[in-house]
Amino acid sequence: MRTVQTSPVELAPPLRLVDVSKRYDSGAGGEVVALSHVDFAVAYGEMVAVIGPSGSGKSTMLNILGLLDEPTSGRVELRGQPTVGLTEKQRTDARRESLGFVFQDFHLLPTLTALENVRLPTAFLPGDATDRARDLLERVGLGDRLDHTPDELSGGQKQRVAIARALVNEPDVLLADEPTGNLDRETGxxxxxxxxxxxxxxxxxxxxVTHDDLVTDYADRTVELVDGVIQDG
Known part of the structure; x- marks a missing residue:
């Protein structure tokens, strides 16, 4: 677990959007506003559900939070530091060091075992993450599935592998895109x-980010996006 030093100065949130807007060229001189003046932050140990109808800007927001896209205006802060001006390599390093991703479709490599899939994000880092990967799989109830490939796992087991993989680098923030989208209610x-x-x-x-009301039951708070704008209240 991450150890946080106590200090009289308030700890900066691990990930924050400040007045972020994102616009796309729609052709013929027009534009689409995907996000409009969004202020958002998540704290250590906090779970936030982001809901809204299709086309509301949820995926755009997640991509910007994940440093996979850049805002048209405003800024993204990682551990209190602005990410503007980072090179592509620096953005990749920042994602690897600070962020974990869980996808609706799992994105596991079919030829690798559960243990190998979890270790994968550490492949080009110093040290051996085998013990960490094994511990995470045991903690998500897959200690007896370490050597199983994805086609030998159920949907829920695949998602548990994906969660373990997202945590293997001890990230500050876990970004989940429809984490229950391909699962039945009980498994979700x-x-x-x-x-x-x-x-x-x-x-x-x-x-x-979710369409599933069940996710909001487990969140500390819920943020609603409509037409790229965070709704008050």
Whole structure:
């Protein structure tokens, strides 16, 4: 678990958007506003659900939070530091060091075992992450599936592998895109309980973009996006 030094100065949130807007050229001189003046932050150990109708800007917001896209205006802060001006390599390094990703479609490599999939983000880093990967898989209830490939796992088990993989680098924030989208209700509940438990233990901030009302039951707070604008209240 991350150790945080106590200080009279308020700790900066691990990830923040400040007055972020994102506009796309729609052709013929027009533009689409995907996000408009969004202020958002997630704290260590906090789970935030981001909801809204299709086309509301949720995916754009997640991509900007994940340093996969850049805002047209405003800024992204990682551990209190602006990310503007980072090179592509620096952005990649920042993602690897500070962010974990969980996807609706799992994105596991089919030829690798569960243990190998979890270790994958550490492949080009110094040290051996095998013990950390094994510990995470045991904590999500897959200690007896270490050598199983994805085609030998259920949907819920694949998502647990994906959660373990996202946490292997001890990120500050876990970004989850429809984490229950491909799961039945019972399995989705189990996965959310796992995300809630293990991220509390790791003191990780969680941002979960979702259409599933079940996710909001496990979140500390819910943010609604409509037409790229965060709704008050």
């Amino acid at each position: 509940t189990s996965i959310l309980e796992e995300i809630r438990r293990i991220t509390d233990e790791e003191d990780v901030g969680v941002v979960a």
